[in-house]
Amino acid sequence: MAPSATYPIISTTHSGAxxxxxxxxxxxxxxxxxxxxxxxxxxxxxxxNSSVPSSPTSESSSTTxxxxxxxxxxxxxxxxxxxxxxxxxxxxxxxxxxxxVLNFYTEQHTxxxxxxxxxxxxxxxxxxRKRPExxxxxxIECLNSLIDxxxxxxxxxxxxxxxxxxxxxxxxxxxRWMQLVGLIHDxxxxxxxxxxxxxxxxxxxxxxxVGCKFSEKCIxxxxxxxxxxxxxxxxxxxxGIYAPGCGIENLMMSWGHDEYLYQxxxxxxxxxxxxxxxxxxxxxxxxxxxxxxxxxxxxxDEELRRAVRAFNPYDLYSKSDEPVDVEAVxxxxxxLIDEFFPSKVIKx
Numbered sequence: 001m002a003p004s005a006t007y008p009i010i011s012t013t014h015s016g017a018x019x020x021x022x023x024x025x026x027x028x029x030x031x032x033x034x035x036x037x038x039x040x041x042x043x044x045x046x047x048x049n050s051s052v053p054s055s056p057t058s059e060s061s062s063t064t065x066x067x068x069x070x071x072x073x074x075x076x077x078x079x080x081x082x083x084x085x086x087x088x089x090x091x092x093x094x095x096x097x098x099x100x101v102l103n104f105y106t107e108q109h110t111x112x113x114x115x116x117x118x119x120x121x122x123x124x125x126x127x128x129r130k131r132p133e134x135x136x137x138x139x140i141e142c143l144n145s146l147i148d149x150x151x152x153x154x155x156x157x158x159x160x161x162x163x164x165x166x167x168x169x170x171x172x173x174x175x176r177w178m179q180l181v182g183l184i185h186d187x188x189x190x191x192x193x194x195x196x197x198x199x200x201x202x203x204x205x206x207x208x209x210v211g212c213k214f215s216e217k218c219i220x221x222x223x224x225x226x227x228x229x230x231x232x233x234x235x236x237x238x239x240g241i242y243a244p245g246c247g248i249e250n251l252m253m254s255w256g257h258d259e260y261l262y263q264x265x266x267x268x269x270x271x272x273x274x275x276x277x278x279x280x281x282x283x284x285x286x287x288x289x290x291x292x293x294x295x296x297x298x299x300x301d302e303e304l305r306r307a308v309r310a311f312n313p314y315d316l317y318s319k320s321d322e323p324v325d326v327e328a329v330x331x332x333x334x335x336l337i338d339e340f341f342p343s344k345v346i347k348x
Contacts, residue, residue, distance in 0.1 A: 026101060026205050076178050076274060077310035102220065108201040109223040112254045114210050114235055116202070120255040124196060124263060132194060132348040136337045137330075139187050139348065146193050162186060163324040165314050166333065174310075180336050181275045182314055184265070185282065188257030194348065202255050207283040209251035209293065212240025217290035239295060247298040248287065248305075249277075258283050264348055269340050274307035281308045282315055 123129065134142065144159040165182035189203060197203045206219050213236055214224040229235040242251065253259045262280035265271060271279075281304070286292040288308040338344065 026104070028101075076174055077306050078173070102223075104201065104205060105220045106223045106226075107199075108205050108254075109214070109218075109220065110226040111198075111201055112208075112210060113227060113229050114232075114241075114252070115228075116198075117210050117252055117255050120196070120202065121263075124260070133345050134348065135345055136184060136187070136341055137334060139190060139346070140183075143187060143190055146190070158186070159326060160323055163326065163329060163333075167324055167329065168314050176336060177271055177275045177340060178278070178311070180271065180340050181278045181311065183333055183336070184261070185279055185311075185315060186257065188259075188261030188264070190348065191257060191260045196260060197255070203257050205256065205283065206285045207254045207256055207258055207281070208286055209242075209253055209296070211235055211252050212242055213238050215286050215290075215292035217286045217292040219285070242296060244295045245298045246296055248281070248293070248296055248301045251293070251296055253280065253284065256283065264346065265341075268343060268346050270342065271340055274304065277304040277307050278311040281305075282311055284308070288312070 140159055140162060144157055162183050162185075165185065166179050167182075169182040170179045191197045192200070192203045208214065208218050210229065211234075214221065214227070214230065218224070224230050234240055258280055262276060265279065266276055281288060288305050289312075
């Protein structure tokens with residue numbers, strides 16, 4: 001028998017379909033930016049290869065592992081195969097998302113202040129807040145029921161998108177903990193319905209740190225001009241409230257579904273540091289793609305960035321995969337969930 005769930009009074013103020021519409025529009029922009037960067041890289045590689053002879057491989061090796069052996073954390077960033085033949089042009093183009101995304105980021109960049117982020121965290125951690133309690137699978141079903149209108153890029157449900165991501169990671173032979181990250185990475189969107197967000201602008205979208213100068217590598221950087229922190233004596237400086245080398249994990253990230261889910265699972269799971277980074281920073285494109293905020297990094301942070309980059313394709317491109325037989329794979333993922341969530345019932 002499944003553990004009982006304590007569901008909150010679900011907010012009906014916000015539309016799940018509207019949330020997914022803006023989330024997908026944001027993803028479209030990131031897909032197209034990623035594709036453009038790949039094309040530039042391919043051109044540069046072709047030019048280099050035409051002038052520099054390739055070196056023969058000196059040796060090759062193959063390794064086999066018993067199923068029971070402990071998995072190597074380094075396996076997470078072996079090349080992904082699931083999207084190697086995927087036609088990325090099938091996703092909608094920039095012009096269809098441009099206006100919606102512009103309006104969204106104008107609001108997000110104006111309202112994501114230090115003050116807002118401190119208040120959001122205080123509310124999340126308040127002893128007076130009645131935290132919903134449910135298992136991971138119950139949370140997946142809850143999200144599926146709240147966001148029930150089809151995605152513009154696929155007719156598949158939320159549970160299908162989560163399983164597609166997890167199954168793509170599983171097919172590529174990545175560690176079990178990374179498969180779990182694929183399964184749960186969007187569950188933070190429940191925050192909108194648990195009254196832990198003010199609107200779409202503090203649920204989805206690219207993330208960034210607050211309390212320091214907004215990097216010019218943030219998408220639509222000019223829209224930060226209306227943010228009160230842009231004129232603050234401390235928050236507007238390069239390092240702001242932080243010290244150089246403080247560590248990427250010590251930045252106060254903009255409040256959203258990534259940060260919320262990280263705060264939920266960091267002390268209630270055995271997901272390794274690399275997996276927690278995938279959850280927390282997969283929308284932190286200014287850092288993991290554009291290499292901004294390098295001044296904050298300390299020893300070990302490059303490994304985290306490598307982990308996030310390894311996860312990114314599974315987040316962006318898996319939505320176009322074939323439907324997953326939910327009942328067929330459910331026992332596998334129930335076992336996977338139990339492996340990394342010992343307490344079974346999670347406080348949200």
